[in-house]
Amino acid sequence: MPKRIGRAPASRALAAVVAFLTLTLSVAFSSAANADDLEDRKAAIEAEKQKVQQDYEYLGEDIAETVAKLNIYKGQLPAAQQQLADAEGRVDSAAGKVSALNERVALAQNTHETITAQIEKDREDIAATEKAIGQIASQAYKNGGVPSTLSLMFGAKGADSLTDSLGMAEQALKGQNAAVEKLSQQNANNVNSEARLSAVAEEISKLKAQAEEALKAEQSARDAAAAEKQKVDDLVAQTTAMNQELEAQKPKLQSQMASLEKESAQVTADIAEKQRIQLEEHRKREQARIDEANRAAAEEAARNNRPAPPAQTVPQPGSPSSFGLRHPVIGSPVSSGFGWRGTPEGTIDFFGNGGYLHSGIDFAANCGTPVYAPAAGHVWRADQGQGEMIGTGNRIVLNHGVVKGNALATNYYHLSGFTVSVNQWVEQGQLIGYVGNTGNSQGCHLHFETVLNGNLVDPMGLL
Template sequence: MRVVSGRMKFAGSVLAIALAASLSTAPLAHADDLDDQQAALNAESARVQQSLEFVDANIAKAAGDLVVYQGRLPGAQQALLEAQGRVASAVKEAEALAARLDLAQQSKAKITEQLENDKQKISDTKKLIGQIAAQAYKSGGVPTNVALLFGSNDTGNFTDTMDLANQAMRSQNAAMTKLTQQSATNVNSQARLAAVEQEISDLKAKADAALEKEKAARDDAAAKKAEVDKLIADTTRLNSQLQAAKPGIQAQLAQVKAQQDAVAAEISERDRKLREAWLAEQQRIAAAAAAAAAAAGQAAPAPYVPPASNPRSNFGLIHPVPANIPITSGFGWRATPPGTIDFYGQGGYMHTGIDFGAPCGTPVYAAAAGTVFSAGWGNDGGGNRVKISHGVINGDSLTTVYYHNTSVVVSSGQQVSQGQLIAYSGTTGNSTGCHVHFETWVNGQAVDPMGLL
């Protein structure tokens, strides 16, 4: 990747780290799918690292990681809030089940107590019936405690008003009726007890499940909080690291800019001389034709007028790498996102070429026929590079540059044909990964190669 600014549009890598101003910065990606969001963050991280290729690789990676961390932080914070909400819901559910279980157990205790009371009443009634029957059988009389059924202890009155046998029978019938009612009540209480015991069993199972759910929710919330805490810590650490490195980065950028300005000046001056020489030759040819016409007594030809610029038609460039290699970074101005650190101080940077995502070792070909005027290692951050002058055609000069190669197979001064192998791609110089950075300079100015290919 190469950058330009100023009158020559050669800014030399204005580095804009996509670095949020606060921990609450919104994520760079708004995709619904988490995989898409992560892919978008990774792409933004790669873009940031590419923009920092003229800086130490560790700094570039830190900036890229910071983009990812800050992009993930809002989602992690939202996940933490949702996890905490699940904990609250689980706690509420467990508390409600515990309250219901307590009520059910209280109900069971009351029913059990009632059953015990009913059992005693049934026993007393059965005993009374037995006494009535035994007394009537033995003596035809009524035992003294039968008076309990009639509210009187004066048994002498009975013999004056009714037959003792009939009275005993009625007493026994009344006792039997009472026993039947008590037995029915007992059966109902037994059924209620069974229902309550089943309810208690069900509630205990639900309560146990609710407690497990609560524990899982708490564990999940703890994990989410740990993730958020780590993202915040990593973001703070990387931000501090980059802020501390800022003076050194700016000094390095100033050096890189000076080197790249020199390259821009070299290309501009070389192309200017070529165009001037070409124009002088065209004017010489026109003057010679005019002189020949005058000597022959013919009318003077029309004055020479330089043709309109049309570099695409004039040079007919081909892609410098195989057709299946994608373009990973285009040409043009890259604005610094609001709230980010702009190390160069111009609000963005100018990417003066295009990057092909070529794996290391991919063949690199001359985009057009020309003369190699620089080959091998350079001190402009481009590593092993090749610079080719394609001369002047119809008034337009063209220079192409190929940066970051693993190796170069041509030499300075060599004539090359279009499509000839000139290098193998790599990641030499200030580069964060294998790629081919390709530049086109028309009439001394960097232009978008896609307009010429």
């Protein structure tokens, strides 16, 4: 029998907390969730609750539901935290993109300002060049135009005068040509700068549009991250509240556990004492038989003047499989195995043990399923549990005696009824009772235990 707690009515405080947790759960699942989603989540909680009750039979339905929700929320928390980390990563990426685009916009605007300043300077230079050309043309006009070579020659009063006139004319033409060439280059540069300015302006416009979209994406990522953080915060708050609720239940659970610990220990101790007596009587009988055999062998040897043969000794116990146990129910799977059960979510310390021993195996059988004797034996107990603290419910204990030096008894709990009585002999395969849901049970099943030589052992090793 596991160290379990019988079902007891939930306190008003517990009922209020469970109601609050249920309401919180519904809100946390989001108002946008449709009915199917809510039904799926309710089904998930119910399935988890049943698993919790199979693993921790001592828990009442109310606390099992709280533990189930706690398990589900804690199971969801890592994924929610990862989603939050992913969302925060997207925020960082979006912010980086916005920053990079802003830098590109700033660079393009600086280029735009530089080109604009260059264009303004070019315009000033063009104006100055045009002014210089105008002055040259005006001076030529005042002087009757640039003189021809012939007029310069006839107008000269000597070699030196002619040379001077020609030099002046050449210089004037050179100056005018240079000014015109410079003006042409300045105009070309200005056209090129205007084209570059137009391209930069277009780039700035595109970059600003991209930056605006990136900013929207960043805000969207921040909103998503905030939503994911809220989910994580909600899960943390809910798991904290449920942990606190389970923590508050410790005194009641510990009190119930203490009673059941005492009850379970007493049942096993009673069986162990009976088996101790059985084994002691078996050993004495075996020893008497061996002694008699040794005495007879010695007398026979003496009568025949032969050395006495080596003395026989009581053989060591053989394999417990010699009992040849069959399954007590037919076609029903094992829903919970034998072994240590850790404390659910570390909230109930079980007197510092950190868990408890599930001292048998559970067969998932419907109420009313026949239970058969797995081996022949005497009925040691066939009774009904008394009071709400009796976790076994209707129970049977069969004594299978001693086989090859091993004493075996089998226990059957939570029965709906039994068909045998104390001290009755039953054969292997004989009907002894029916699967039920009595005592500390949250659903129809058979709890089956094997006590070998005074110790609870895994029934699967004997079946």
